[in-house]
Amino acid sequence: MFDDLTDAESKALAQCRHAILGTEQPMRLDCGVDLGPFRMAYQTYGTLNADKSNAVLICHPLTCDQFVAERHPVTGKEGWWESLVGPGKVLDPARYYIICVNVLGHCMGSTGPLARDPATGQPWSLRFPVVTVADMVRAQAALLDHLGIPDLFCVIGGSMGGMQVLEWAATYPRRVFSAVPIACASHHSAQNIAFHEVGRQAIMADPEWKGGDYRQHDTAPARGLAVARMTAHITYLSEQALQRKFGRALQNRDALGFGFDADFQVESYLRHQGSTFVDRFDANSYLYITRAMDYFDLAAAHGGVLANAFKGSPTRFCLMSFTSDWLFPTHESREVVHALNAAAANVSFVEIASDKGHDAFLLDEPEMFRTLSGFLQGAAGARGLRNGS
Amino acid sequence: MSQPSSIRVDLQLIADMVEPGGRALDVGCGDGALLAYLVDFKRVDARGMELSQAGVNACVANGLSVIQGDADTDLRDYPDSAFDYVILSQTLQATREPRAVLEQMLRVGKRAIVSFPNFAHWQVRLRLVFGGRMPETPSLPHKWYDTPNIHLCSIDDFRALCRDMKVTVERSIVLNRNSRPINLPPLLANLVGEQAVFMLRRD
Numbered sequence: 249m250f251d252d253l254t255d256a257e258s259k260a261l262a263q264c265r266h267a268i269l270g271t272e273q274p275m276r277l278d279c280g281v282d283l284g285p286f287r288m289a290y291q292t293y294g295t296l297n298a299d300k301s302n303a304v305l306i307c308h309p310l311t312c313d314q315f316v317a318e319r320h321p322v323t324g325k326e327g328w329w330e331s332l333v334g335p336g337k338v339l340d341p342a343r344y345y346i347i348c349v350n351v352l353g354h355c356m357g358s359t360g361p362l363a364r365d366p367a368t369g370q371p372w373s374l375r376f377p378v379v380t381v382a383d384m385v386r387a388q389a390a391l392l393d394h395l396g397i398p399d400l401f402c403v404i405g406g407s408m409g410g411m412q413v414l415e416w417a418a419t420y421p422r423r424v425f426s427a428v429p430i431a432c433a434s435h436h437s438a439q440n441i442a443f444h445e446v447g448r449q450a451i452m453a454d455p456e457w458k459g460g461d462y463r464q465h466d467t468a469p470a471r472g473l474a475v476a477r478m479t480a481h482i483t484y485l486s487e488q489a490l491q492r493k494f495g496r497a498l499q500n501r502d503a504l505g506f507g508f509d510a511d512f513q514v515e516s517y518l519r520h521q522g523s524t525f526v527d528r529f530d531a532n533s534y535l536y537i538t539r540a541m542d543y544f545d546l547a548a549a550h551g552g553v554l555a556n557a558f559k560g561s562p563t564r565f566c567l568m569s570f571t572s573d574w575l576f577p578t579h580e581s582r583e584v585v586h587a588l589n590a591a592a593a594n595v596s597f598v599e600i601a602s603d604k605g606h607d608a609f610l611l612d613e614p615e616m617f618r619t620l621s622g623f624l625q626g627a628a629g630a631r632g633l634r635n636g637s
Numbered sequence: 638m639s640q641p642s643s644i645r646v647d648l649q650l651i652a653d654m655v656e657p658g659g660r661a662l663d664v665g666c667g668d669g670a671l672l673a674y675l676v677d678f679k680r681v682d683a684r685g686m687e688l689s690q691a692g693v694n695a696c697v698a699n700g701l702s703v704i705q706g707d708a709d710t711d712l713r714d715y716p717d718s719a720f721d722y723v724i725l726s727q728t729l730q731a732t733r734e735p736r737a738v739l740e741q742m743l744r745v746g747k748r749a750i751v752s753f754p755n756f757a758h759w760q761v762r763l764r765l766v767f768g769g770r771m772p773e774t775p776s777l778p779h780k781w782y783d784t785p786n787i788h789l790c791s792i793d794d795f796r797a798l799c800r801d802m803k804v805t806v807e808r809s810i811v812l813n814r815n816s817r818p819i820n821l822p823p824l825l826a827n828l829v830g831e832q833a834v835f836m837l838r839r840d
Contacts, residue, residue, distance in 0.1 A: 626700025
C-alpha cells in the first residue's frame with residue numbers, strides 16, 4: 249500500500265509528517281466501505297502548549313494541500329496561506345500549534361486513488377471508495393486522536409476547507425472551540441456541481457485516462473485535467489478581476505493571429521494554469537475530491553433542517569464571504585448564519601468588499617485579516633489563551 | 638478589573654438595566670459600544686445585529702459577536718426566549734413595522750429594552766406648530782426627505798402601544814436634552830422628555 253509513490257508524493261512525504269491509521273479498526277466511510285489501514289499526511293507549525301489548548305486546524309481547499317506556510321516541495325512556490333500563517337501574522341506559530349492535514353482522497357501523501365488496495369495489492373484508481381467531506385473530517389479527527397489532541401482552539405478553512413469546518417462543528421461540537429468557515433456553503437449548488445461535472449468529463453474524455461488506470465499504462469490524462477483546471481479557475485475569479493487583469497489585451501503580439509493560438513492574455517493565463525496544475529495534481533484525485541464537494545449537504549444529513557446540525561453548539565463561529573464571489577455567494581453564507589441563529593449559536597458574520605471573486609480568501613485582504621484577528625483575539629480571551637503562550 | 642470606560646449616557650442607562658451574567662442581543666448595535674461594555678463590565682454573553690456592513694466589520698474586528706441583519710426581517714431566525722434581553726436603542730422609529738419588531742423582540746427575549754426619541758418634545762411641537770416646518774432637533778437631526786425615521790412616536794404613543802400589546806412596562810426612564818433622567822408626571826414628561834428608555838416584559 250505504501251510503496252509505489254508518485255514523484256510528487258515522495259517529495260511531499262519527505263517534507264511533512266504522516267501517520268498510518270485504521271490498522272486495528274478500519275474507518276467506516278459514508279459509502280459503507282471500511283477503509284484501513286490508511287495514511288494521513290499532515291504538516292504542523294508551532295508547538296502544542298502544556299494544556300493542549302492552542303491547536304488550530306487549517307482545512308485546505310480542493311487544490312491546495314498541507315503546505316500552508318512554506319515553499320511547496322513539488323511546485324517550489326510559497327505556501328498557499330502564507331499571508332495568514334507565519335511569524336507576526338494572524339495565525340502565528342509562536343502562539344498557536346497549527347495543523348493542516350492533506351484530505352483523504354487527495355494526492356499529496358494521504359491515502360487516495362493513487363494508493364494500492366491492501367486487499368488486492370492493486371492500485372485503487374477508480375476502485376477507491378467515494379469519500380465525502382464527512383469522511384475527510386472523520387479521518388482528521390482520527391489523526392488528532394492519534395496525536396493526543398483532545399480539542400481544537402479553532403478550525404478554519406475556505407471553500408471546501410470551509411465545508412470541512414462546518415462538518416467539524418456539526419459532528420464534533422465539543423472538540424471545536426471556535427470555527428471560521430470562509431467563502432463556503434452548507435451544500436454545493438447545482439451550478440457548482442455543473443462546473444465540476446464539466447471538469448470531470450474533460451478528464452474522462454481524455455484517451456490517456458484509460459478508465460482511471462493510467463498509471464498502470466504509464467501515462468496520464470494531462471490534457472483533460474488541464475481543461476478541468478481551466479474551467480474551475482474561471483469560477484474562482486470574477487468578471488471584474490478578469491477585466492482588470494487582462495481585458496482584451498493580446499499575448500506577445502500586436503495584432504490578432506487569425507488562428508487558434510493563445511492570442512489573448514487571458515487564454516495564455518488559463519493555459520498556464522492548466523499546464524502547471526497537472527504537475528502537482530492527480531486526475532483521479534480530482535474526480536474524487538470534486539465528488540466529495542458535490543455530495544456535501546449538511547442540512548440533508550440532519551433531517552433536512554440545517555439548524556439541527558448546530559443544536560446546542562458551544563462553538564463560537566465567524567463566517568466570512570466576499571462580495572464578488574459567485575461560486576459561493578454571500579447568500580449561501582447567510583443561510584448558515586440564519587441556521588446558527590436559529591440554534592442560538594454564537595455567531596459573527598462579515599461580508600468583505602472585494603472584486604477578486606472566490607479566490608479573495610487566498611489573497612491579501614486586509615479586512616479579512618482584521619476580522620479574523622479580532623475574532624481570534626476575542627476567542628482566545630474566552631479560552632484563557634495567553635498572548636504568546 | 639479596570640474602571641468602566643465611558644459610553645453614551647443613554648447606553649449607560651440601558652446597560653444599568655441589564656443584570657450581569659445573562660444573555661443579550663443588541664439589535665442595531667452600531668459600532669458595538671454597548672456590546673463591548675456589556676461583555677467587559679457585566680460579563681454578559683452579548684450578541685449584536687447591525688445593518689451597516691462597516692459597523693459589523695468594526696465590531697467583529699473588536700472581538701464582538703455580530704452579524705449583518707435587519708431588525709424587520711432577521712429576528713425571526715432566533716428561537717423563543719433565546720436571550721434574557723433584546724435591546725433596540727434609537728432604532729425602533731427607523732423600522733418598517735415597529736409593532737412586529739417589538740413582538741419579535743419579546744418572543745426572542747424574556748425582556749426587551751427600547752429607547753427612542755420623543756416626537757412630542759416641546760421643541761418638536763413648537764417647530765411644527767409655529768414654524769410650520771418638519772422638526773429638526775438634536776435627537777432628530779435629519780431633513781424630512783432623507784430621514785431614516787419613518788415611524789416616529791411620542792412617549793405616550795409608546796405607552797398606548799404597550800397597553801394595546803398587553804406588554805408589561807417594568808421600567809421607564811425619560812431623559813432630558815442632556816440625556817439626564819427626569820422625574821415628572823406623565824403629561825409633563827411627554828412634553829419635556831427628549832428621549833425615553835423602556836424595559837418591557839411579556840405578561
